[in-house]
Amino acid sequence: MTTGAADELLRRYCQDLHTLWRQAGGPSLRTLGGSVGLSKSQVGAVLGGQIRRPPDWDVVKSLVGAFHQYAKEHDRLRHVSLRTGIEEFWRPRHAMLEQAFRHRRTTDPKAPAADRQPPRPAPAAPPVPRPVPRQLPPAVRCFTGRDTELRALTALLELPAEDGDAVVISCLNGTAGVGKTALAVHWAHQVADRFPDGQLYVNLRGYHPEQPMGADEAVTGFLDALGVPDQDLPRDLDGRSARFRTELAGRRMLIVLDNASSVEQIRPLLPGTGRCLVLVTSRDSLAGLVAVDGAQRLDLSTLPLTDAAVLLHRLIGWRAEVEADAVQALARRCAQLPLALRIAAELAGRRSEAPLAELLAELADGQRRLNLLATGDDPHAAVTAVFSWSTQHLPAEVARTFRLLGLHPGADLDGYAVAALAGTGLAAARDTLDLLARAHLVHPTSTGRYGMHDLLRAYAVSLTTALDGDRDQRAARDRLFDYYLAATADAVAGLYPAEVTSRPRVAPAATPSPDLSEPHAAKRWLDTERCTLVAVARYTATHGWAGHAIRLSVLLYRYLDGGHYADGLAVYQHALHAARQVGDLVGQAHALAGLGNTEQRVGRPESAAEHLRQAIELFRRSGDPVGEATAQNSLGFLHFELVRYDSAESCFGRALTLFRQTANLTGEALVCNNLGLVHRRRGRHEAAAEHHRRALELARRTHDWTAEALALDCLGLVEQQLGRHRAAADHHQQALVLTRRYGNRRGEAHVLDNLGTAQVGLGAPERAHRYFEQALAIFTEIGDYGGRASALNGLGEATHASGQPATALTHFIAALSAATIAGARHQQARAHTGLGHAHHTRGEPGRAHHHYEYALAHAADLELAEAERIRSHVTALADHGPVNRTT
Incomplete structure (x- = not known):
């Protein structure tokens, strides 16, 4: 075995130990070190792949045993790999790893050249880089002052921790509008280069009047940003929090938790190691976080008068130089709160013809009208007065729209949502958003989308309660929820023109909607609005719009099934609650x-x-x-999937009968494909092909590109098993065009994988290797372990077919690991078969027989037609006959 192949085998071995550690819940390295007799850093080196030779078997055995015990104590044994026997699974892998390194020693450069002619290894699949999130929002314009606070925050980066594992946590505390977020984001941008693994940011909306963000939603968002696929998310908050800590282990990241209201919101979002820094902003002092978690508190007061005046000078421009006294007075009137200062400066800038003294008088009148000066030095009084001052100078329709924005349940919105709330045209809605953004009453979150400071949202809600009747508020929400329902229906129709389930009838929205008839536009809209749609589902389910929540869940079924599983669980739970409420x-x-x-x-x-x-x-x-x-x-x-083929056929048969009775051709196509899968798995190739051909005919008749691609791919698999590899490759190529045209990443990976297998059958292992590498990269990206196992098995078969059995071993071992994690027993059988072939080619009949027996046991249990082929290999080996290199 080559040096590169042995190192790759060791890397994957350590990677799989690390995966098992994560699945167990991430027990601390110190705890593990105590159980195996190593230091914390030594355990970390093994799990991080930072070792140059295989660890002792006793160490591995103790580590895996500790993982199993920890998982059992924390109810995490649902992962198949955590139930895998140590001696049955890890011992053979470890023995193979040690053998690889012993063989490498025989190919030392000092040995005679004739004694070392290792086969040229195929290039390893390129590693998929870990995501490096850059979630910081844009820095605020004309940031002024706070030099002392900035130095204090920067000093935290230099603090020597008493415990190397201590997490540095800083809490910025202060009243609403004092500039906590602006300071946190400004500083975070200044030091971002010190955190090469990325920056995470979340607005916890702790003081949102109706929908503060829960810790479960926040940690799920972080895990998504870190590349953890939905299917790998633990079920409960504790599990997700542990997975989050695991993902951060060894990384240096900055985590900004903005607008928190309680310690309970924060603790599940804290990392477990000291390489990360957490910056929290809150109106609360968060005493528990300081006392228990060692947070450093930094209290933020209003700006000094000098800095407040400087900020106004920078925002207002040349007029501030002429009316310096008025600027000082305006700073005092705004209680030196940055949010109030910015809003006041914007209004002053727009009314360039009026002296600042006149604007000051108006603000004083507004304070009297609102009876807000009774509290004397209460900064909330000043900021509310400035809000009132600013909104009173808005055009009446714009002021009304501002009030209605407080009714929106999501974190941000676009012009179409504003048009729905206000009942206006799209152009008017966009102009309104631009005006409100210039007045600092909303802020841009991305291109064409805007959010609202929670204090402004609360103010808007108070205004609409006072000035807009219940009927007007209900009508605005009706229009908004009708718009989201209609736009979702349009997007689903554009992306999936032939829906399997019966779609609910949805009337067109009375307000403007985007054109979502083209698949790419439809998917882009759904991806952008997904979080908002989840918020709409939650609100409508609990506030009197049960029908909207139910229909929204039905419409989103197929889209959410494409990998948005956490959001899907939330939407369906809300819909179930709503449906039960109304019977x-x-x-x-x-x-x-x-x-x-x-x-x-x-x-x-x-x-x-x-x-x-x-x-x-x-x-x-x-x-x-x-x-x-x-x-x-x-x-x-x-x-x-659970290998209950009789039960599967029975269910598919009942489904097929019902779809045919209702003339639902799309549903019939889907079930025909599934029946074909069962027949193919059982070796009934002609019956499988007949079902797939019927599915293909129906898919084309109904213009269902998803079903068409699936049927073509499945037909290719049947052709492969019948030995018709050229026809198989043609079918897979047609399927690949469809999956790429419509952006179906999972489907594309499966087709690439199958194309690779067809190329092996055609005697083109080098071309097959490229297809398998592409498939492996996508499967790794989306977190599909079953797919990874298949692609790795393919790489093993391709390299073995090209005369490189040593390199093939590394691929088959990695495939066996991925298949065990996924519970994909047919891929385990395939991996053991490949290992048997590779060992036999290397002149190791004992090892080959061992793997053939394992493969045969799996295949027989699964009722795989492959069982007879594997049995023939065992027989051939017993007779010392030749074994074909390809599978």
């Missing part, structure tokens, strides 16, 4: 079906099966055969 059985059935399908994706088979059975019963009672068929199909696929 809607069909709505309950759809929500239960969505929950069951999503739980299947994230590895909760027992809960998924129970929800799907409940959905089937409710659909049946409600007389909804299409819904029942869809749920039966999902339950059938769950059985298929």
Whole structure:
């Protein structure tokens, strides 16, 4: 084995130990070190792959045992890999690793050249880089003052921690509008280069009047930014918090937790090691975080008068030089609060014809009208007075729109949402947003989208409560929720023109909507608005718009099934709550079906099966055969994944009957494809091909490109198993064009993987290697361990076919690890078969026989047609006959 191949084998071995550690919940390195007799840094080196030779077997055995014990104590044994036997799985891998390094020693450069002619290794698949999030919002314009506070924050970077694992936490505390966020973001941009692994930012909306962000939502967003796929997310907050700490281990990152209201919001978002720094902003003093977690508190007061005047000078311009006394008075009138100063400066700048003294008089009148001066030095009085001052000088329709913005449940919005709230045209809505942004009453969050400071949101809500009647507020929310429902329906129709489930009828919105008929525009809109749609689902489910929450969940079913599983679980839970509140059985059935399908994706088979059975019963009672068929199909696929082929065929058969009775061609196509999968797995190739051809015909008739790509890909697989590799490659190429045209990354990876296998069959292993590498990169990116196992098996088969059995071993071992993590037993059988081939080629019949036996056991248990082929290899080995290099 070459030096590079042995090192790659060691890297993957350590990587899989690290994966097992994460799945166990990330026990501390100090705890692990105590259990295996190593230092914390030595354990970290093993898990981080920072070692040059294999660790002792006793160390590995103790580590894996500690992972299992920790997982058992913390109820995390749901991962298949945590239930894998140490001796049965890790001992053979460790022995193979040690053998690889022993073999490498025999190829030392000092040895005679004739004695060392190792096969040229195929290039290793390029590593997929870990995401480096850059989530900081834009720095505020004309930032002024705060030199003392900036130096204090920077000094935190130089503090020697008493404990090397201590996390540095700083809390910026102060009243609303005092500039906590501006200071935090300004400083974060100054020091961003000191955190090469990225910066995370979240607005916890701690003082939002209705929807503060929970810690579970925040940590889920962070995990998404760090590249953790939804299917790998732990079920509860504690598990996700542990996974977050695991992902941050060894990284140097800056984490900004903005606008927190309580310690409970913060603690699940804290890293576990001292290489990260956390900056928290809050109106609360957060005494518990200081006392228990060692946070450094930095109290932020209003700007000194000099700095406040300088800020006004910079914002107002030359007029401030002429009216210096008025600027000082204006700074005092604004209580030297940065938010109030900026709003006042914007209004002064827009009214360039009026002297600043006149504006000061108006502000004084506003304070008297609002009766806000009674508190004397209360800064909230000043900022509210400035809000009032600013909004009173807005055009009436713009002021009304500002008030209505407080009714929006999401974090930000665009011109279409504003048009819906206000009942205006799109151009007027965009002009209003521009004017409000110039007045600092909203702020841009991205191109064409705007958010609102929580203090301004609260002020807007108070105004709409006082000035707009209940009927007007209800009408505004009706228009907004109708718009989101109609736009979602348009986007789903554009992206999935042939929906499997029966779509609810949705009337067109009465206000402007974007053109979402083109698939790319539809997907872009759904991706942009996904968080808002989840917020809308939550609000409508609990505030009297149950029908909107239910229909929204049905519309989003197929989109959310594309990998947005955490959001899907939230949307379906809200829909289930709404449907139960109003006694809607069909709505309950759809929500239960969505929950069951999503739980299947994230590895909760027992809960998924129970929800799907409940959905089937409710659909049946409600007389909804299409819904029942869809749920039966999902339950059938769950059985298929669990290797219960008889149960899967039974469910697929019932679903097919119902779809045909209702003339639902799209549903029929999907079930035909699934039946073909079962037949192919059982070796019934002609029956499988017949089902896939029927699915292809229906998909083309209904213009369902997703089903068409799937049918073409499956037909290619059948052709491969019949030995018709050229026809197989043609089918896969057609499927690849469709998946790439419509941006289906998971589908693209599967097709690339299958194309690689076809090229191996065609005798072109080098070309196959390229396809497998591309597939592996995508599968790794989206977190699909089953796909990774398949692509790695393919790489092993390709390198073995090109005469490199030593390199093939590294791929097959990595494939076996990924397949074990995914619970993909058919890929485990394939990996053991490949290992048997590679060992036999290397003249190691004992090892080959060992892996063939394992492969045969897996194949027989799974009812794989492959079992007979593997049995023939075992027989050939026993007779010392030749073994074919390809599979």
